[in-house]
Amino acid sequence: MPPLRLTAEHKRLLASVSAQPRTALDYYMLLPQSYFRNLPDSRERRVTYITTKTLTNDFLDAFRGFDCSDYGFHVTLKLYHTASRTFIVIDSYNEEVIFAHKKPHGGEPSISIVRPSLWLYADGVWIRQPDESLPKIPPRRVLAKYHHDWDADQRETEEEKVIWLDYEMSPTTDDIVLVGGENFQTAVYEYARLKWRDGRFSFK
DSSP, rough: OOOOOHHHHHHHHHOOOOSOSSSHHEEEEEEEEGGGTTOOOOOOHHHHOOGGGOOOOEEEEEEEOOTOOSSEEEEEEEEEEEEEEEEEEEEOOOOOEEOOOOOSSSSSOEEEEEOOEEEETTTTEEEEGGGGGOOOOOHHHHHHHHHHSSSSOOOOOOOEEEEEEEEEOOOHHHHHHHEEEEETTTOOOEEEEEEEEEEEEEOO
């Protein structure tokens, strides 16, 4: 890592952090160290990782990567509000396989997904919300959309086909857009939108 150098903007961000969390920046500063993997971690370092162009009171994206290395990290954090509570959606870009075809080649594509998690923060403790608060995607629905609504690549190949899915959060809207594609496609497709209602998400 290069030596730590704080700009005037970094110092301003540090000075704006509140002990009682209200903004995405406040909650970001309270994330467990494990989110930053093997990177040096301190309040000063954390502000240098923030992508300030998209930073709002309710949205924060932080990234530090290295060429040809799995050493860095990427976290997106978005606040969602109800009348009485603030929920935090955290996407730390951990990939999981939700459908694995039994054959190494041919047949249906495997499906991998980067899925965020929904949290509350109270009295210094992060409380993960139930999985149904941010619904999972049934693989059969993904495969049906792949075959009927996407420009599916039906070529035979010796390499395994994989459908990837990603939940995209926006700095400006509360909807979460689920996008995806296949590793032999150049197009990215909108699979669905999730709408925030009363402390949970549902498909529009």
